Amino acid sequence: MRAARCGPSRSATEWPPAWRPPSAPGTCCRAGCQEATAGALGAVAAAGCAAGLSAGPLRHAVGLCATQAAGLSAAAETPLGPLQVGKAAANAVEAVLLSRSGFTSAEQPLEGRRGLYALLSEGD
Incomplete structure (x- = not known):
């Protein structure tokens, strides 16, 4: 099995405050929906492999x-929440198909x- 690494690992405390994991499971951060955003990256790594x-x-x-x-935290508790994850x-x-x-x-x-990290950061 091959391994791919996209970038340095980050702990939750290293993410900008707006993107840190929410305290309640199944909720999104105030800046956006982690499940949709990070889920897309995990899904593309799996699909690519x-x-x-x-x-x-x-x-x-x-x-x-x-x-x-992307994903909107405002949609997390609506029917759109799961749709965001499915779209990811x-x-x-x-x-993967386009890249191939x-x-x-x-x-x-x-x-x-x-890149995406810069987009999601709070800036310098």
Whole structure:
């Protein structure tokens, strides 16, 4: 089994306060829905590994999926909450298929200066 690592591991206390895990299970953070956002990244890693993507195409699949990764905390307790998580999984599969077909993304889709981590951070 191959392992892929997208970036440095982070503990919950290292995330910006708005993105730290909520205290109640099944709820979202005030900045957005972790289940939909982080779930998309987990789903694309799993789908990419299942599809046998090598490191380069997997990185592009992560970038394609990260571009679509989002969720609204306001929707967490509505019927839209589970839909956000389902869309994250669907976006992950689509990103893998696009990457396998030659679509590319940024070289550093998560940790780059304008990557997903920068988008979700509080800034300097």
